[in-house]
Amino acid sequence: MIRVTDLVKSHGTTPILRGVGLTVNVGEVTVLVGPSGGGKSTLLRCINGLETIDAGTVTAFGHTLHGTRGQPHPTAALLGLRRAVGMVFQQFHLFPHMSALGNVMAGQVHALGVPKAQAEATARELLARVGLADKANHTPAQLSGGQQQRVAIARTLAVSPRAILFDEPTSALDPVMAREVLAVIRDLAARGQTMVVVTHDMDLAREATVAHKMVAGRIVSSGRPSDVLAE
Amino acid sequence: MKTSPQKTRLRTATLVAVLFSLTAPPARAQELPPFRWGTDPTGGAPFNYQDAAGKPTGFEYELAGYLAAKLGRTPVMVAGDWSKLPEQLNKPAGVEKGVDVILNGYELRADLAAKYGVSRAYYAYRVALIVRTDQTVIRDWADLDGQRVGVLGGTVANDYLVRHHPGAKVQTNEDVANVVQLVADKRLAATVQDNPAATHFLKEFPTLKLAGEPVKAGYYVIYFRRADVELGRQLDAAIAAGLRDGTFRRIYAKYGLWNADQDELVGLLDQPWPPADLAAPAEAGNVWRRLLPQLFDAAGVTLMLAFGSFPLAMALGLLVAVGRVYGPRPLRVPLGVYVEVIRGTPLLLQLYAIFYMLPVFAERLIPGAAGYFTPFACGILGLALNYSAYEAENYRAGLLAVPRGQLEAALALGMSPGTAIRRIVVPQAVRLVIPPVTNDFIALFKDTSVCSVILITELTRKYNELYNFNRDLIVELVFLTAGLYLCMSYPLALLAGFLERRYATTGGRS
Ligand SMILES: Nc1ncnc2c1ncn2[C@@H]1O[C@H](COP(=O)(O)OP(=O)(O)O)[C@@H](O)[C@H]1O
Ligand SMILES: [Mg+2]
Numbered sequence: 001m002i003r004v005t006d007l008v009k010s011h012g013t014t015p016i017l018r019g020v021g022l023t024v025n026v027g028e029v030t031v032l033v034g035p036s037g038g039g040k041s042t043l044l045r046c047i048n049g050l051e052t053i054d055a056g057t058v059t060a061f062g063h064t065l066h067g068t069r070g071q072p073h074p075t076a077a078l079l080g081l082r083r084a085v086g087m088v089f090q091q092f093h094l095f096p097h098m099s100a101l102g103n104v105m106a107g108q109v110h111a112l113g114v115p116k117a118q119a120e121a122t123a124r125e126l127l128a129r130v131g132l133a134d135k136a137n138h139t140p141a142q143l144s145g146g147q148q149q150r151v152a153i154a155r156t157l158a159v160s161p162r163a164i165l166f167d168e169p170t171s172a173l174d175p176v177m178a179r180e181v182l183a184v185i186r187d188l189a190a191r192g193q194t195m196v197v198v199t200h201d202m203d204l205a206r207e208a209t210v211a212h213k214m215v216a217g218r219i220v221s222s223g224r225p226s227d228v229l230a231e
Numbered sequence: 232m233k234t235s236p237q238k239t240r241l242r243t244a245t246l247v248a249v250l251f252s253l254t255a256p257p258a259r260a261q262e263l264p265p266f267r268w269g270t271d272p273t274g275g276a277p278f279n280y281q282d283a284a285g286k287p288t289g290f291e292y293e294l295a296g297y298l299a300a301k302l303g304r305t306p307v308m309v310a311g312d313w314s315k316l317p318e319q320l321n322k323p324a325g326v327e328k329g330v331d332v333i334l335n336g337y338e339l340r341a342d343l344a345a346k347y348g349v350s351r352a353y354y355a356y357r358v359a360l361i362v363r364t365d366q367t368v369i370r371d372w373a374d375l376d377g378q379r380v381g382v383l384g385g386t387v388a389n390d391y392l393v394r395h396h397p398g399a400k401v402q403t404n405e406d407v408a409n410v411v412q413l414v415a416d417k418r419l420a421a422t423v424q425d426n427p428a429a430t431h432f433l434k435e436f437p438t439l440k441l442a443g444e445p446v447k448a449g450y451y452v453i454y455f456r457r458a459d460v461e462l463g464r465q466l467d468a469a470i471a472a473g474l475r476d477g478t479f480r481r482i483y484a485k486y487g488l489w490n491a492d493q494d495e496l497v498g499l500l501d502q503p504w505p506p507a508d509l510a511a512p513a514e515a516g517n518v519w520r521r522l523l524p525q526l527f528d529a530a531g532v533t534l535m536l537a538f539g540s541f542p543l544a545m546a547l548g549l550l551v552a553v554g555r556v557y558g559p560r561p562l563r564v565p566l567g568v569y570v571e572v573i574r575g576t577p578l579l580l581q582l583y584a585i586f587y588m589l590p591v592f593a594e595r596l597i598p599g600a601a602g603y604f605t606p607f608a609c610g611i612l613g614l615a616l617n618y619s620a621y622e623a624e625n626y627r628a629g630l631l632a633v634p635r636g637q638l639e640a641a642l643a644l645g646m647s648p649g650t651a652i653r654r655i656v657v658p659q660a661v662r663l664v665i666p667p668v669t670n671d672f673i674a675l676f677k678d679t680s681v682c683s684v685i686l687i688t689e690l691t692r693k694y695n696e697l698y699n700f701n702r703d704l705i706v707e708l709v710f711l712t713a714g715l716y717l718c719m720s721y722p723l724a725l726l727a728g729f730l731e732r733r734y735a736t737t738g739g740r741s
Binding site: 048049050075078079082083086087089091093094095096097106107110111112152155156159 | 634636637639640641642643644645646647648650651654655658659662734
């Protein structure tokens with residue numbers, strides 16, 4: 001379970017998050033919607049410890065980050081939290097100097113210390129699951145955007161996070177490629193993967209368990225997706 | 232035969248003309264041009280130096296004054312780099328830094344005599360073997376096998392050692408004072424010097440002594456243009472008069488240089504000159520068989536210096552760059568200072584500091600440590616440190632060019648910051664800066680030649696040495712040396728191109 005309480009975050013003197021509270025239950029799909037600039041990405045980054053926070057707390061699966069008035073979090077807390085919570089980025093951020101297979105192995109080998117042979121077996125399995133078994137030896141530059149994002153999802157799955165944060169996973173893709181990625185995300189949801197998804201895709205949002213709408217650094221409404229989206 | 236009594240010395244790459252007159256010129260001097268004599272004043276005592284009061288003196292300085300007076304001309308000293316003095320005669324005397332003669336411990340040599348006019352001998356010299364008083368290993372010339380022996384590059388002493396004691400590890404330097412100091416500091420086993428310089432240094436360094444008897448080596452002569460037949464006749468007449476009337480004896484005795492060898496010079500005055508048995512220049516085929524292996528060996532030293540130092544420079548530079556980009560503030564500041572200090576001072580000075588200064592401190596801390604500061608080790612260290620600053624800047628630019636999302640993606644996978652930097656960011660940064668880094672490697676190849684100042688005979692140094700004894704082969708030697716450099720650096724350029732293409736597709740995008 002992920003619980004965010006009274007989260008305050010500013011960049012310089014500009015407040016970005018003005019007291020956000022949020023609970024994500026295991027096995028649920030949570031979507032964050034709202035206008036651009038509302039603070040959705042910042043919230044995800046705070047949950048993953050990629051941002052310092054001014055006040056409030058983020059707790060995920062027993063690991064807690066406290067508001068530190070902008071000071072860096074303790075490394076141990078960050079490591080524990082990030083091993084529980086994975087993240088998929090809008091711009092994929094695949095490692096360009098590695099093959100697709102290498103990307104999916106990287107977290108297992110370099111973060112979890114899984115032996116290479118075992119990591120490779122897992123990686124191949126996951127690439128197959130996202131429909132890219134035949135692209136294992138391609139470099140990111142040789143893959144389409146949709147394929148890159150599917151590799152990125154496999155890469156995150158490979159370190160078995162308890163929850164995965166998706167920040168507009170299809171926004172950088174054309175509709176055809178977006179559909180490939182959405183299919184993968186739906187498959188994960190069907191398997192009971194805990195997820196927080198920032199999206200502008202209304203169809204995906206409607207399928208979620210809960211939806212939260214963020215405007216100007218605050219959650220302005222929460223509830224059943226159909227209700228929240230209707231506003 | 233060059234020393235500077237004051238420890239401050241300037242490199243002699245450029246010519247510095249120093250003008251002064253000796254005595255009031257005779258009336259006739261008004262009509263005659265000045266007597267311009269070329270010398271290297273950094274050579275120092277007892278040839279030509281400044282006394283405690285800063286007044287120029289030395290036995291050759293007095294000799295030039297005597298000769299000019301005999302010729303009825305005003306002496307004008309023209310300073311130049313010792314090894315390049317004969318070239319001064321290839322230009323007319325009237326031009327800037329032009330000379331009429333060169334007079335600076337130049338020995339009678341077949342190759343020079345073939346090209347220039349040569350005067351009668353004014354001094355018969357020997358080469359002397361100098362060692363420390365507290366050592367017993369080297370008692371005579373025969374004990375030089377395997378010993379590190381320093382000499383002034385391109386001198387007869389240099390040639391004598393190579394020919395007669397091939398077992399000795401000869402290390403050449405352009406500054407005699409350095410070599411003698413290194414012997415005193417136990418960093419060289421011995422040095423071979425002309426007896427005038429040896430006499431001077433034994434006075435200055437009480438911890439040094441002669442080993443074995445000095446060996447007769449040849450004659451100092453004055454060189455002039457072949458066309459100046461009349462000048463040559465006048466010089467010979469003046470030398471003959473000086474030898475016969477005791478003027479030379481008086482001058483030499485003043486510097487402790489008079490000995491029985493000089494008496495023979497008078498007898499030689501009746502013999503044909505230069506002597507008929509002066510070795511004819513060796514025939515070309517033989518020369519190359521002797522020169523080529525030496526050039527190749529020196530090219531090997533250049534290769535070892537470059538390949539020994541650059542990987543170290545890359546490793547050190549990368550560490551510095553990572554520290555500067557990701558380290559805490561207390562680390563970033565000193566690393567920034569390190570880079571600026573090293574980039575802001577000349578490599579030459581750094582090599583001097585490492586080779587001449589560091590061992591002194593090291594020896595004070597740990598007795599015996601100075602022995603580890605061999606020329607080669609110091610050369611590698613100096614090049615590595617110097618280039619590490621430039622590589623640090625290359626890698627820093629590379630690290631900053633890797634998109635921030637790469638680090639975040641790695642952290643999000645649960646990697647520790649150190650692992651994320653090492654496994655994800657650094658490999659991309661290194662690939663991004665392949666072009667400037669290989670560029671630096673090619674530049675370092677050429678900078679290895681600076682190591683000659685710390686007694687390393689690499690390719691450029693060897694070229695200089697060989698050129699000194701084979702001045703007719705200048706064209707061949709220049710092209711051969713340049714060719715060797717190209718043969719070494721061009722494959723590097725090809726490799727750089729290959730690496731760039733190989734990694735272009737996997738560069739740090741997205
Ligand atoms: N590094 C930053 N420095 C300053 N302002 C930022 C930074 N990152 C985001 N912001 C600002 O924070 C606000 C929220 O951004 P973001 O979280 O990306 O919103 P959303 O994802 O909902 O579009 C925006 O106004 C944005 O300009
Ligand atoms: Mg966003």
